[in-house]
Amino acid sequence: MTNLNAEAEEDLMQLTRRALEHQQQQTTDLTDSVLHMPIEAYTDEARYSAEKDRIFKTLPLALALSLELPEPGDYKTIFALDTPVLMVRGDDGVVRAFLNVCRHRGARVCESDSGNARNFPCPYHAWTYGRQGELVTRYAGQLFGDVDEENLGLTSLGCAEASGIIWVTLNASESIDIDGWLGGMKTRLDTLKLDEWHLYAKRELPGPGWKVTLDGYLEIYHHNVVHGATVGQHTIGNLLVLDTYGPHQRLTLGRKSLGSLKETPEEEWQPLEHIRLVHNCFPNLSISGILGDHCLVSQIFPGEKPDTTVTVQMVLCAHKPETKEDIAAAENFSAMVLQAIVDEDYRLGMLIQQGIKSGANSELLFGKNEPAAQNYHHWVAHFMEQKADMNWGA
Numbered sequence: 001m002t003n004l005n006a007e008a009e010e011d012l013m014q015l016t017r018r019a020l021e022h023q024q025q026q027t028t029d030l031t032d033s034v035l036h037m038p039i040e041a042y043t044d045e046a047r048y049s050a051e052k053d054r055i056f057k058t059l060p061l062a063l064a065l066s067l068e069l070p071e072p073g074d075y076k077t078i079f080a081l082d083t084p085v086l087m088v089r090g091d092d093g094v095v096r097a098f099l100n101v102c103r104h105r106g107a108r109v110c111e112s113d114s115g116n117a118r119n120f121p122c123p124y125h126a127w128t129y130g131r132q133g134e135l136v137t138r139y140a141g142q143l144f145g146d147v148d149e150e151n152l153g154l155t156s157l158g159c160a161e162a163s164g165i166i167w168v169t170l171n172a173s174e175s176i177d178i179d180g181w182l183g184g185m186k187t188r189l190d191t192l193k194l195d196e197w198h199l200y201a202k203r204e205l206p207g208p209g210w211k212v213t214l215d216g217y218l219e220i221y222h223h224n225v226v227h228g229a230t231v232g233q234h235t236i237g238n239l240l241v242l243d244t245y246g247p248h249q250r251l252t253l254g255r256k257s258l259g260s261l262k263e264t265p266e267e268e269w270q271p272l273e274h275i276r277l278v279h280n281c282f283p284n285l286s287i288s289g290i291l292g293d294h295c296l297v298s299q300i301f302p303g304e305k306p307d308t309t310v311t312v313q314m315v316l317c318a319h320k321p322e323t324k325e326d327i328a329a330a331e332n333f334s335a336m337v338l339q340a341i342v343d344e345d346y347r348l349g350m351l352i353q354q355g356i357k358s359g360a361n362s363e364l365l366f367g368k369n370e371p372a373a374q375n376y377h378h379w380v381a382h383f384m385e386q387k388a389d390m391n392w393g394a
């Protein structure tokens with residue numbers, strides 16, 4: 001995060017002031033009351049299925065980073081929920097998303113995870129699609145017989161590229177109003193300059209249910225207790241400065257050095273040495289700048305049942321690590337976040353799933369000091385009430 005403009009610099013100063021105030025007073029941002037969440041929100045399969053449809057399959061989801069497909073012809077495939085998706089950057093520089101399904105008899109057109117291609121021949125009977133999804137050739141087309149080739153391109157999905165992220169709607173082909181959807185969060189995401197980072201590692205991690213997983217990403221209350229040996233070494237437990245932009249949230253944590261600023265004139269502050277930002281885009285993207293030159297991007301996808309997810313975890317480095325030291329630093333960061341998520345958060349989360357199943361609790365509780373997790377549940381309810389408004393303004 002270099003070369004920030006004056007507004008972004010001032011924003012970081014403000015965040016640092018707010019965090020320092022909390023550190024001095026031993027407080028944190030709060031809601032007005034404790035939230036009681038009925039256990040059915042975590043267990044009811046019909047509700048889960050409706051939430052997946054209404055939230056994950058209808059709203060724009062971050063399915064790729066721009067840096068994964070920088071050049072024309074670069075593509076990425078993903079099986080998101082139950083939907084096979086192909087994203088391709090066209091010769092015009094625009095990224096498009098399609099159902100990765102052949103229009104002849106439904107085969108998976110592109111089976112590789114990523115690459116660069118002039119076109120996409122189906123592995124079944126070699127119908128071939130271009131970078132814009134159009135049907136370009138049909139093997140033995142004359143013998144096959146006439147079909148309306150114009151209308152047999154790959155099925156388009158809504159797709160937009162903004163803030164270094166490719167957003168896709170799984171259930172709709174209409175264009176996405178991404179500025180309206182991100183609202184004021186867009187400016188915040190833009191400061192991350194995500195398209196300038198280097199993808200160092202990528203992996204898929206099985207995890208507990210969607211809500212248990214997200215609850216963990218959205219509160220700091222557990223950090224000292226759970227992450228004392230990993231990410232918690234660097235941050236102050238239970239200190240959160242929260243900004244919301246519609247359903248999207250930016251969480252600011254204090255780093256252990258924050259208190260030293262009390263004695264430092266503001267002109268000498270280097271905010272990012274003392275705070276840590278986590279950007280959470282509803283419903284399932286977390287971008288966490290844990291240490292200056294490294295960043296963790298997590299996309300959480302609900303599984304078949306309410307108690308499973310798969311997380312696509314990407315480790316980014318500000319620059320491609322070339323020196324021995326840089327490679328070691330990237331490796332250390334990657335190993336630390338893997339441990340924090342798999343051995344700490346998700347291990348606990350799996351046990352929470354068993355706890356939920358046991359019938360011990362008819363509800364789960366979210367404290368006033370867990371405002372981001374509370375907001376998340378309010379927004380899930382908002383979208384389940386079928387509220388159409390998705391334009392949050394700046």
Ligand code: FES
Pocket residue numbers: 102103104105106107122123124125126127
């Ligand atoms: S299913 Fe793709 S060409 Fe036949």
Ligand SMILES: [Fe+2]
Pocket residue numbers: 216217222223226227345
């Ligand atoms: Fe955690």
